[in-house]
Amino acid sequence: MLEARExxxxxxxxxxxxxxxxxxxxxxxxxxxxxxxxxxxxxVGPSGCGKSTLARILTGVEKPTxxxxxxxxxxxxxxxxxxxxxxxSIVFQDPYSSLNPKLSIEYQIKEVLTLRKxxxxxxxxxxxxxxxxxxFVKVSSRVLSSKPYQLSGGELQRVIIARAIAxxxxxxxxxxPTSSLDVSIQSQIIYLLQELKNLTxxxxxxxxxxxxxxxxxxxxxxxxxxxxxxxxEDYFKxxxxxxxxxx
Amino acid sequence: xIKTGAGIIVFLVLVAILAPYIAPYKPYEQNLRERLxxxxxxxxxxxDELGRDVFSRLVYGTRVSLSVGIVAVGISVxxxxxxxxxxxxxxxxxxxxxxxxxxxxxxxxxxxxxLMVIAYIGPSIYNVMIVIGVTSWPSLARIVRAETLxxxxxxxxxxxxxxxxxxxxxxxxxxxxNVIAPVIVSATLGVGGAILVESALSFxxxxxxxxxxxxxxxxxxxxxxxxxxWWLSVFPGVAILITVLAWxxxxxxxxxxxx
Numbered sequence: 001m002l003e004a005r006e007x008x009x010x011x012x013x014x015x016x017x018x019x020x021x022x023x024x025x026x027x028x029x030x031x032x033x034x035x036x037x038x039x040x041x042x043x044v045g046p047s048g049c050g051k052s053t054l055a056r057i058l059t060g061v062e063k064p065t066x067x068x069x070x071x072x073x074x075x076x077x078x079x080x081x082x083x084x085x086x087x088x089s090i091v092f093q094d095p096y097s098s099l100n101p102k103l104s105i106e107y108q109i110k111e112v113l114t115l116r117k118x119x120x121x122x123x124x125x126x127x128x129x130x131x132x133x134x135x136f137v138k139v140s141s142r143v144l145s146s147k148p149y150q151l152s153g154g155e156l157q158r159v160i161i162a163r164a165i166a167x168x169x170x171x172x173x174x175x176x177p178t179s180s181l182d183v184s185i186q187s188q189i190i191y192l193l194q195e196l197k198n199l200t201x202x203x204x205x206x207x208x209x210x211x212x213x214x215x216x217x218x219x220x221x222x223x224x225x226x227x228x229x230x231x232x233e234d235y236f237k238x239x240x241x242x243x244x245x246x247x
Numbered sequence: 248x249i250k251t252g253a254g255i256i257v258f259l260v261l262v263a264i265l266a267p268y269i270a271p272y273k274p275y276e277q278n279l280r281e282r283l284x285x286x287x288x289x290x291x292x293x294x295d296e297l298g299r300d301v302f303s304r305l306v307y308g309t310r311v312s313l314s315v316g317i318v319a320v321g322i323s324v325x326x327x328x329x330x331x332x333x334x335x336x337x338x339x340x341x342x343x344x345x346x347x348x349x350x351x352x353x354x355x356x357x358x359x360x361x362l363m364v365i366a367y368i369g370p371s372i373y374n375v376m377i378v379i380g381v382t383s384w385p386s387l388a389r390i391v392r393a394e395t396l397x398x399x400x401x402x403x404x405x406x407x408x409x410x411x412x413x414x415x416x417x418x419x420x421x422x423x424x425n426v427i428a429p430v431i432v433s434a435t436l437g438v439g440g441a442i443l444v445e446s447a448l449s450f451x452x453x454x455x456x457x458x459x460x461x462x463x464x465x466x467x468x469x470x471x472x473x474x475x476x477w478w479l480s481v482f483p484g485v486a487i488l489i490t491v492l493a494w495x496x497x498x499x500x501x502x503x504x505x506x
Contacts, residue, residue, distance in 0.1 A: 061408045081411030090409055092402040100403045102424035111420075112410060167410075 001072065002035040002058060002088060002171045002203065008066035009053050009227075027053045029227040030067070035171055037203040040193075042218030044211045050227040051207045052093075055175045058205065060084045072170075086119045089169040093176035095156035099148040105159055106130055106144035112166040123168055124200070137162040137192060154185035158192065165196060171203045172196075179208065190217050249500025255493035263310040270303035274460045283476045293478040295468060301478060304460035305486055311461040312490060315376050315445040316438040322380025323387060323441075324434050330384065331391025332418050332426070336399055346392070352385040361444065365453045372455045375448055379441050387433055394426035428505040432498050439494035446487050462487050 009028040015021065028050045035041050035058075045051055056062040058069055060076035069076040071087055079087070092098045099108055109130040116123060127133050131141040137158040143151055151159065157177060164172060174193065178186040194217065197204055208214045214221055223230045262269060278298035286293045292301040334345040364378050398404060399422065407417045442462075448454035449463025450470075457464055462483040469479030 056405065059409045061405060081408075083411075085409060085411040088409075090406065092406070094402065098402045098406060100407075100421050100425070103420075111412075115410060163406075 001037070001070070002205075003070040004031055004033045004054065004058060004067065005070060006067040007031045007054065007057055007064045007069070009050070009057060009062075010065045027227055028057070028064070031224070031227070031229055033205075033222055033229060035173075035203045035205045037170060038197070038201045039219040040197060040204045040206055040217055042214035042221040043205060043207045043224060044209065044214045044221060045224030047209055049224045051209075051224055052175050054224075055090060055173045055205065055207055058171075058173055059088055059090050082115060082118060085115065085169075086121050086167045087169055088171045088173065089164040089167065090173040090175065091157075091160055091164050091177045093179050095153055095160055095180065096148060098160045099156070099163075101148055103147075104144070105146055105148065105151070109133055109144070109159070109163055109166070112163050115167060119167065121168070125168065127166065133162045133166055134159070136165065136196070153181050154188065157181060157185075157189055161189075161192065161196070165200065165202070168200060169202060171205070173205045173207070175207045176209070177206075178213070179210075186213070193217065248496050249504060252493045252496030252498075252500055255489060256497060259309055259313060259490060259493070262306055263313050266306045266310060270300070270306040272300035272303040274299065274304045274307040275458050276300070276303075283472060283479075285476070286478055292482050293476065295465075295476075295479055296472060301465075301482055304465060305462070305482055308460040308462045308465060308483065308486070309490075311372060311455055311459065312442050312445060312463075312487070315372065315379070315455075315461075316442040316490075316494070318376040319379035319383070319441040319445075320434050320437045322377065323384040323437060324430060326381070327384035327387030328391050328423070328430060330388040332395050332422060334388065335392040335395025336414070336418055336422065338396075342392070345388070349385040349388050352382075357382050358444070358447070361448065362451070362453060365448060370448070370453045370456055372459065372461075375445055375454050379444050383437065383441070387430065387437075390429050390433055391426055394429060395422055398422050398425045432502040432505065435494055435498035435501055439491035439498070442487065442491055442494070 007028050008026075008030055011025045011027055012022050013025055015023065031050070031054055033041070033043065033054070043051055043054070053062075057064050060069060060071070060079065063077065071079065071084070076084060076088070099105070113127065113130065113133065116127070130144055134141055134143070139155055139158045139162065143155060143159065148156060161177070178189050181189065190213070193204065193206070196202070206214060206217055276299060278294070281290070281294050281298040282296055284290055284294040290300050290302065292305060295301055295304070330345055330349070334342045360382055361378055365374060368374050368378075404417060404421055407421050445454050445461065446463035446466065449461050450467045452467065454463050455461035457468070465483040466480055469476070469483065472479050
C-alpha cells in the first residue's frame with residue numbers, strides 16, 4: 001500500500017525587494033490518503049487545493065515539511081531512488097512538458113528500459129524493445145524516431161503512460177492525465193488505464209478537478225479542499241453539480 | 248545576417264587551414280632590401296620594417312586570432328556552463344556560494360585582471376588563451392543558471408528524478424540540451440570579444456610574442472611607422488574589424504534563429 005500520513009507542505013515565497021520579507025504558503029495541511037493495489041483511488045478538488053503537490057510528495061522525490069509517505073509499510077525516503085522508481089511512477093497533466101523536447105521518443109523509452117536491467121525485481125512482462133512497450137498502450141512504433149512536439153496530445157500521453165509503466169510499478173500516480181486532451185481522446189485514455197489496471201494489478205491514484213470523470217473511473221473517491229481531505233457529502237454533491245466552477 | 252557572418256567565418260577558417268598554400272611568402276622571411284614597401288604587385292599589402300610580406304603574415308595571423316578566440320571561449324563555456332548548471336540545479340548553499348563568487352568576478356575589471364595575470368605568468372599564446380577563458384566565464388554562468396532554474400521546474404526533469412536517474416545524467420542529458428541555445432549565442436559573440444582582447448594584449452606587448460604573427464602584434468609594430476607606412480596598421484585593423492563583425496553577425500543571427 002502507498003500511504004500518506006499527516007502530510008504538511010509549506011512553501012516559503014520571497015517577495016520583491018520593495019515588498020518586505022518572505023511569506024509562507026500552506027499547500028498541504030495534514031493530508032492522509034491510501035492508495036491500494038488493484039484499485040483506482042480518485043482524488044478530486046478545485047485547482048490550487050494541493051492535489052499535484054500531494055502527487056509529487058507521493059513519488060518520494062519531493063519531501064514533505066511534516067508527515068511521511070509509507071510505501072509497503074516503509075518510509076519512502078528510505079528506498080533507493082531506483083528501487084522507489086520500480087514501485088511508484090507518475091504521469092503529469094501536460095504531455096508536452098512531460099518528455100524532454102530535445103530527445104527522441106525512442107531514446108527516452110530506451111533510457112527507462114535500461115533501468116529494468118538494474119532493478120532486482122521479477123518482472124511479469126518480457127519487455128526488451130521500445131516497440132514492445134508501445135504495444136501496451138497501442139501506439140505505432142513509427143513514433144519512435146519523432147521528437148515529442150511532433151506527436152499529437154493523445155499519442156504523446158500514451159507514450160508517457162508507456163514510459164511510466166515500463167518498470168511495472170505497483171502504484172501509478174496520474175495527475176490530471178486527461179485534462180489537456182479533447183473528450184474522445186480522454187475516453188480512450190481512461191479505457192486504456194482501466195485495461196492496464198486489470199492487466200497489471202497496479203494501484204492508481206487518479207487526480208482530477210472533474211468529479212464526474214473521477215467518479216466514473218475510480219473505486220473510491222477522496223475529496224480535497226484548501227490543502228485538506230474533506231469528508232463532506234454536501235460538498236461532494238455540490239462538486240457533482242457544479243464542476244464548471246472547479247476549472 | 249547569419250549567412251553573411253557564417254560565410255565570412257568559413258572563409259577565415261579556410262584561410263587559416265590553407266595558409267601555407269595562400270601565403271606567397273613565409274611569414275618570418277625577411278628581406279631587408281624591401282623594407283616598408285607600399286602595396287604593389289609583388290607584395291599586395293606591402294612589407295613591414297623587416298621586409299616581411301604583410302599579406303603572408305596577415306594570413307598566418309588568422310590562425311592565431313581564430314585559435315585564441317575559439318579556445319578561450321571554449322574554456323569559458325566549459326567553466327561557465329558547469330558552474331551555471333550546478334548552481335541552478337542544486338540551489339541553496341551551493342548556489343549562494345557560486346553566485347557570490349560570480350558577483351566578485353564580475354566586480355573586478357577584467358582587462359586589468361588580465362594584464363596583472365599575464366604580467367605575472369608571462370606572455371605567450373597559450374597563457375593568453377587560458378587567461379581570457381578563465382576570466383570571461385561569469386556572465387555565461389549567470390545565463391546558464393537562470394535557464395537551469397527554469398528548466399529544472401519542468402515535468403520531464405521531475406520525471407527523470409522520479410525514475411532515479413543520476414544527477415549527472417539529469418544535468419547533462421536532460422537539462423543541458425535545453426539551456427544550450429543562449430550559450431551558443433553568447434559563445435559566438437564571445438569569440439569576437441576574445442579576439443579583440445587578444446589584439447589589445449598583443450598591442451600592449453603582453454599577448455602573442457613576435458616573431459609569431461598575430462593581428463594584434465602586427466598593429467603594435469605598425470604604430471611606430473603610422474606616418475610613413477599606413478598599411479602596417481590598417482590591414483591588420485581591418486582584419487580584426489571584419490572578423491569580430493562576422494562573429495557578432497553570426498551570434499546575432501543565431502539569437503534570432505534560436506528564439
